Amino acid sequence: MEHGIGSILVFEYLYFLLQINEGSCDDVEECLILAVKEYQMSGIQATVIDLIAAGLQTHGQNIGALCNVLVDIAKANQMSKKLLK
Structure with missing residues (x-):
């Protein structure tokens, strides 16, 4: 479960990094x-x-x-909201 929620949070953050950097993040892998x-x-x-x-x-x-708890954990820990302030 940890890896599943972690993957969702990382990819959500990656999406926002790619949006806000507008070209400064040309390498998706990086x-x-x-x-x-x-x-x-x-x-x-x-x-x-x-x-x-x-x-x-x-x-x-x-x-x-448990499903409700997991969704709440993912929502409460969105990296784009926590790290891009």
């Missing part, structure tokens, strides 16, 4: 590497892992509740 590094170094990755663990502890096998 920008993707930057997005991954920022995900790891910003503390967002650690936060997401902790929140997922807490969600699993609280909701266990209740898939409906």
Whole structure:
């Protein structure tokens, strides 16, 4: 689960990096590497892992509740909102 949400957050951030840099980020692979590094170094990755663990502890096998928690985690940790202020 951590990798799934992490991938969504990194690709969302990559999309915004490509939009705001308007040509300064010509190499998508280079920008993707930057997005991954920022995900790891910003503390967002650690936060997401902790929140997922807490969600699993609280909701266990209740898939409906867990899905809502996972969506909330992704929304609350959008890198474009946290890092591009």
